[in-house]
Amino acid sequence: MTTSNTAFIRRKWPLLVVVCLAIVALIGVIAYLQTSPQTNDAYVYADTIDVVPEVSGQIVEMPIQDNQRVKKGDLLFKIDDRQYRAMLLDAQSRLAALDAQIRLTGRTVKAQEYNAQSVTAAVARAQALVQQTTSSRQRLEPLVPQGFASQEELDQARTAEKAARAELNATLLQAKQATAAVSGVDALVAQREGALAQIALATINLERTEVRAPFSGTVVALKTTTGQFASAIKPVFTLIDSDHWYVVANFRETDLNDIHPGTAATIRVMTDHHHVFSGRVDSVGAGVLASGDSVIEGLPVIQKSINWVHVSQRFPVKIVVTDADPRLFRLGASATATLQLWPSQP
Structure with a gap:
């Protein structure tokens, strides 16, 4: 009987080792997910401005093109200054x-x-x-x-x-x-x-006939050229700030307790998923529009659901990218964000 039990144990010990390793791996994965929450629901963000002339007049010079990178102080366009x-x-x-x-x-x-x-x-x-x-x-x-x-x-x-x-x-x-x-x-x-x-x-008005870049960035949505009349209240194009890049990552509300401004993060963008960028949390979203917030004729609209599963709400976490590559970062591009909560933030 003893010999039979010993033989049984010898035959089954590899399976026991595999089960133990699987349990250890599962514990490690759970610990990693708790200390390093990750989301693919993220996108690249940068500050933008609408370039609006402060005086009206005909555009007589425009040395830029759509999607062109410009430096701070570069001439964007010039308005007829004779008047x-x-x-x-x-x-x-x-x-x-x-x-x-x-x-x-x-x-x-x-x-x-x-x-x-x-x-x-x-x-x-x-x-x-x-x-x-x-x-x-x-x-x-x-x-x-x-x-x-x-x-x-x-x-x-x-x-x-x-x-x-x-x-x-x-x-x-x-x-x-x-x-x-x-x-x-x-x-x-x-x-x-x-x-x-x-x-x-x-x-001042004479100086304003020359519109220059307030910061280094990229020209987008340019749909005009010389000869067009520019109005003082109408944007000519948009300028993206290419010196400061962010990633807005939507994390589940169950992950927000340990996320604070300054929390370290690693970023990957879909443009080059093998390249890892560093970042830190700038701010955590204070609120989002829930499904029942819309009101029609005084009654809240409740979205229909096929089950009773309660899905965790997601809140935006704004992450500053500290080593962004402007060649890979584009406004609105998909990204992946992973936070390092260990050691825990104050």
Whole structure:
């Protein structure tokens, strides 16, 4: 009996080893999936801008082509700048005319100020004369009854005082008129500030006739050429930022607890699946549109299902690719993302 059991064990031990290895492999796979979640539901993403001219006009120069790579500062297209140059010259001529008018008005103001100063001096002389004639009259009035002065001298003193007061009043009126006549250049200076603002705006608009690349990228969706009228509110084409690439990977909600910004990732793109790129998690999506969110006539729409299996929702995880190859990365291309959750992220 013992010999029979021993022979049975000897025959079955390879099978036991295989079963043990399979269990170990299964445990390893489960551990790997828990520490390195992976998804094929991912795509390449990059920031894009619509290239819109800030001024309107006919395109007279366009040295680029569709799907062409450009560097930051390269000329994308140029708009006819003749009208904007004319606007700048017109604003500059208005400024020159205002400067000439300010200089001329300044000389006139100086003359008016000198005249006002002269009249002010005349007022002072008239006031002194009034004081003198008044004093003479006051000295003669008590002398006439005593016979030390004649009535004629007193009458002459009174007449001189009246004449001096009349002269003073006339001089004061002239002083008011001279002071009121003194103008200024404040209004012209204010107009000059407006002319300077027009020159600055015209200069900016002239510079905007040349549209240059704000960053290195790739031109896409270009469907026009020279001769086309470009509007200040209509995009001409799209520019893809080729310096910064991302992969948006949709992970199941059951995998999100251990995914945090900074989590390391490896990326493969369908363009060259054998090439592995490095990356890190930039952000984790905060929400998605669920199937019951759509509302028609006040009632939520529930999608029909053939079974009662509950499928885990997926949320987008944005991954920054740190060593992207622009030759292999294209906006919207399929990708595979694998996260390294070991060691665990804080």
